[in-house]
Amino acid sequence: MSQPIRVLLVDDQALVRSGFKLLLDSEDDITVVGEAATGVEAVQRARASRPDVVLMDIRMPQLDGIKATTEIVRTRGLEQVRVLILTTYDTDDYVFEALQVGASGFLLKDAGPAELLHAVRVIAGGEALLAPWITRRLIAAFTANRIATQVGQDRLSVLTQRERQVLALVGQGLSNEEIGAELFLSPATARTHISHAMAKLGARDRAQLVVIAYQTGLVSLGP
Numbered sequence: 001m002s003q004p005i006r007v008l009l010v011d012d013q014a015l016v017r018s019g020f021k022l023l024l025d026s027e028d029d030i031t032v033v034g035e036a037a038t039g040v041e042a043v044q045r046a047r048a049s050r051p052d053v054v055l056m057d058i059r060m061p062q063l064d065g066i067k068a069t070t071e072i073v074r075t076r077g078l079e080q081v082r083v084l085i086l087t088t089y090d091t092d093d094y095v096f097e098a099l100q101v102g103a104s105g106f107l108l109k110d111a112g113p114a115e116l117l118h119a120v121r122v123i124a125g126g127e128a129l130l131a132p133w134i135t136r137r138l139i140a141a142f143t144a145n146r147i148a149t150q151v152g153q154d155r156l157s158v159l160t161q162r163e164r165q166v167l168a169l170v171g172q173g174l175s176n177e178e179i180g181a182e183l184f185l186s187p188a189t190a191r192t193h194i195s196h197a198m199a200k201l202g203a204r205d206r207a208q209l210v211v212i213a214y215q216t217g218l219v220s221l222g223p
Contacts, residue, residue: 004031005124008051010042010068011086012060016109020055023113030120039063043071046078052124056103058087058094066097073102073204082123082205104128104207127175128207156216158200164218166193170206171213 007024009017009032017035024030033049036042040062046054054072058065069083082104087094098106104123107116156164162183169179179190194206203209213219 002029004029005053005120006031006033006049006051007120008032008034008036008042008045008049008054010036010039010045010054010060010065011057012037013057016057020116023116024120027117030117039065039068039071042068043075046072046081047075050078051081053120054081054083055120056083056085058085058098066094066101069098069103070101079204082126084119084123099207099211102204102208104205126206128205128210155201155212156218159197163193163197163200166190167197167209167213168218170194170197170209171219173210 007030009020009024011017011020014037017037021032021035024032033051034045036045037060039060042054042056042060042065043063054069056065056069060068063071065085065087069085072078072081072083083102084105084107085094085098085103086107086109088109095106105119105128107119111119156167159167165183166179169182174182176187176190176194179185179194180187183190185193194209197203198205198209201209201212203212
């Protein structure tokens, strides 16, 4: 049996943390390894417990969730920690900032229990997860209008043709299985190509590959 997914809960409301803990600890493959009520505590707990996934609130005292996420993803030894942003706010700025600083997913707090459990498992598995309302059009708008320094096709020159194809499909939100079916590859081979693309492009995880796919114009809006 594989090790359970280790989760750190970060929210300034004790009742919210208790509810999440009760739900997550009821699953055989998930365990809560710590809690934090502030962004500062979140960084400290992450360094101490080295969780697989951090469920991160955005609005907190001392240090907000975006800044805490930035601190965590930049900490040596925490490269494999994945951050799932949880918030009651669905404003565009939060989505943009979360993805830019290295969050792997974004989910509203009013998501159902099954959706939250699915999100934790997806994030822990190395996939990106964006709530349904975060459409490709929204991400494309961010990369087209909000990025100060645009990156061009030359950034993709380090990729093989197959890696470009895989990156385009990642940008469209396809899973490893779906990418494999599209390109007649095994899911494992698709994952390998994704890993190579991440290394060559300096992307921390799949969510950042999605942003790069739009920034470079590899994936764009339809007509």
